[in-house]
Amino acid sequence: MSEQLSTLYAKLLGETASITWQELQPFFARGAVLWVEGAQDLVAMAAGLAENDQAQVQRWLQAGVLGKLDDATAADLAERQPSLWAVVVAPWVLVQERASA
Template identity: 50%
Template sequence: MHGTELRRKLAEETGQITWQELERHFARGALIVIGPELNLVETAARIAEDDAVSVQGWIQRGQVVRATDEHARRWVHSRSRLWAVVVAPWVLVQESEPPKIH
C-alpha cells in the first residue's frame, strides 16, 4: 500500500493515547518520538515506505528519536497529550499541548 491510500489508512489509525498505554512499547525499545515540526502521518508514511533518505535526515536533525528515559519521566509527571500511530514494529508518538483555557 502506497501513496494516498497509505496516508489515509495511517490517519484513520492515529489517535491520542496515554503514557500508561505506551509504557510496554517504551520498555521494548519500540517507541519513536516525532518532533513537533513534522507531520505525524506523513512521517509514518515515509517510514512505512522505507524512505531512508528522509528518515535519515530527520534522525540526523533530531526530529525522529527513540524515546528516552527523560521522555518517559516527563510523560509520567506531566499532562502531555500524545498522538500515536503504529508502523510495525514501531509506535510513533508526537506530543501536543493541552488546549489553553482562557
C-alpha cells in the same frame, strides 16, 4: 505526493489515536517508541517509515525531529501526563505530544 503515498497517508491518518503514557509504557520498555517532535507531521513520518524511505528517515533522524524515545523524555511524559497522539508502523509506535488548543 504520489497516489500510492496519498492512499497510505489517508490509511495511516485513519489509524492515529490518542494514547496515554500508561498505555505507551510497555512499548517504551521494549524500545519500540519513536518520538516525533511537535512541529512535524506525525502521519508523514509514519508513511516514510512504512514506505521504507531510508533517505528521508535518515534526514529526520539526523535533524533530531525523529528518534527513539529517551529516558529523560519518558520521565517528563510520566510526570506531566500530556495528551499524546500515536500511530503504529510495526514494529514502531510513533508518538507526538498533541498541541495545546
